[in-house]
Amino acid sequence: MTASILVVDDSKSSRKLNLAMVHELLGDQVTYLDAAGGEAAMAILTSQPVDLVLLDLTMPGMNGFDVLAAMREQHIHSRVIVVSADIQTKAKERVAALGATGFIEKPIKIDALRAVLTQLGALHG
Amino acid sequence: MAEELFNEDERDVLGETINIAMGKAGAALAQAFEGFVNLQVPEISSVSAADLLATRQRLEKTYERISVLEQEFFGELAGRIAVVYGPASYAALRNVLGFDDRDGDGRRQREELLLELGNALASTCINEVSALLEMRTGLRPPRVMAFDIPTSTADWHLFADLEMSGQMLLIDIVFHLEAHDVPFELMITIQPGCVPALKQVLAKRI
Numbered sequence: 051m052t053a054s055i056l057v058v059d060d061s062k063s064s065r066k067l068n069l070a071m072v073h074e075l076l077g078d079q080v081t082y083l084d085a086a087g088g089e090a091a092m093a094i095l096t097s098q099p100v101d102l103v104l105l106d107l108t109m110p111g112m113n114g115f116d117v118l119a120a121m122r123e124q125h126i127h128s129r130v131i132v133v134s135a136d137i138q139t140k141a142k143e144r145v146a147a148l149g150a151t152g153f154i155e156k157p158i159k160i161d162a163l164r165a166v167l168t169q170l171g172a173l174h175g
Numbered sequence: 176m177a178e179e180l181f182n183e184d185e186r187d188v189l190g191e192t193i194n195i196a197m198g199k200a201g202a203a204l205a206q207a208f209e210g211f212v213n214l215q216v217p218e219i220s221s222v223s224a225a226d227l228l229a230t231r232q233r234l235e236k237t238y239e240r241i242s243v244l245e246q247e248f249f250g251e252l253a254g255r256i257a258v259v260y261g262p263a264s265y266a267a268l269r270n271v272l273g274f275d276d277r278d279g280d281g282r283r284q285r286e287e288l289l290l291e292l293g294n295a296l297a298s299t300c301i302n303e304v305s306a307l308l309e310m311r312t313g314l315r316p317p318r319v320m321a322f323d324i325p326t327s328t329a330d331w332h333l334f335a336d337l338e339m340s341g342q343m344l345l346i347d348i349v350f351h352l353e354a355h356d357v358p359f360e361l362m363i364t365i366q367p368g369c370v371p372a373l374k375q376v377l378a379k380r381i
Contacts, residue, residue: 060216061191062184063381108194108214135198140211156195157307 052101052172054081058091058117059106059133064156068104068133071160075173088112092120100128102172105150107134107141118148131166133158180221180344180370185377193217196303197348197361200296204350204359207292208267213351222345227334230345235326237261237358243321244293245332248301252310253369254344256301257333258293259360262323267355268292286319293317300348300361308376310369333364340367 055072059065065084073082083100085091089112094100107114114132121128131152132145142153152166167173181189194217201212222230234241238261245257268288294317305312321329337343346363365373 061187061194063188064191108198108216110216135195136201136214137198138202138205138212140205144211156191156198 052076052080054083054098054100055102055104056083056085056091056094056100056128057104058085058088058109058114059104060087060109061106062086064106064133064158068158071158071163072104072167074160075164075167088114088117088120091117092124095121095126095128096124102170103128103130104133105130107132107136107145115144115148118145118150122149129170131170180342181219181374181377184381185374186219188377188380189373190217190219192304192307193219193346193348195307196300197350199303200300200348200361201350203295203299204292204352207295208352208355210355211353213353215349215351218345218347220345220347221342222334222337223342224337227337231327231331234259234329237360238326240323241321241326241329242289242319242323243329243331244289244297244317245320246294246297246301246317247315248305248312249315250305250310250312251369251372252301252305252308252312252365254363254365255333255335256297256364257320257331257362258289258296259362260289260293261358263355263357264352264359267352267357270355282322286322289322290317290319296359296361300363308373310372310376333362336364336366343367344370 057065057068069082083094085094087109105114105117130150132150133154135156137155154162154166197214197217201214205212240262242260243257245255247255298314301314344365348361350359
């Protein structure tokens with residue numbers, strides 16, 4: 051059961067798109083949160099429980115790699131799906147090593163999101 | 176500072192489009208170097224002739240000597256893209272690819288190498304932007320505009336349209352090769368005549 055989702059992206063249009071897609075798949079029974087950067091994301095993650103994070107990598111200031119490292123350091127165990135245009139093989143390996151449970155390439159497609167959410171057990175069927 | 180050609184929402188959508196294109200080009204660069212490329216958020220700005228001086232000064236400060244490959248793109252989305260190499264980026268390339276150009280026709284070999292990599296970066300980037308925005312474009316063959324010369328003496332066709340229009344869109348992308356601490360830079364200018372069509376395309380995605 052996924053009760054809260056945090057969408058982290060410095061792009062307003064991407065946040066809007068990602069929120070619309072997860073809402074389409076998971077409906078109204080979920081609390082949706084969003085953050086425009088890594089620092090804002092950590093402020094939310096350290097103040098309330100979040101079940102799932104959709105995390106961008108390339109952001110000004112604290113980037114997605116930094117957020118994953120900080121989450122690990124602070125023992126925050128929310129599941130993280132990286133949604134990024136940084137499609138280097140090594141980027142995918144690094145985020146997996148930092149604890150991310152999924153990777154979706156930008157531009158995000160609803161089928162890719164559905165597949166990852168199903169794999170994580172957040173979506174059935 | 177020039178008056179902004181795009182509003183905040185338009186810049187956001189354009190920035191995200193450039194970000195995706197940059198990711199593709201970065202992956203190509205990472206593959207060529209068998210390494211990791213640190214990607215930074217691309218900078219998008221409207222520049223006037225007065226801003227050019229600051230851009231030139233910044234380049235001179237970053238790169239003592241410079242090699243520049245320029246490529247023109249045309250069609251619904253038209254402009255110029257420059258791949259900027261400092262001396263360290265060429266040295267890294269030579270190390271990774273393991274060739275020795277100290278003897279023989281080294282310059283020609285180096286130019287070909289810069290052309291090949293620059294063309295791959297520029298075409299990956301522009302073709303991706305064109306596909307994402309659904310604006311048709313074609314690329315003319317790349318040209319080496321400067322080859323290992325002092326940055327202050329480099330000739331930039333990149334900003335040629337600025338003299339006529341007074342203002343243009345400049346997109347700056349910096350790739351940092353992690354293992355070599357070497358920057359590669361892509362600078363893109365969009366022809367002022369394309370701005371109305373580009374604004375229409377962006378408006379549909381806001």
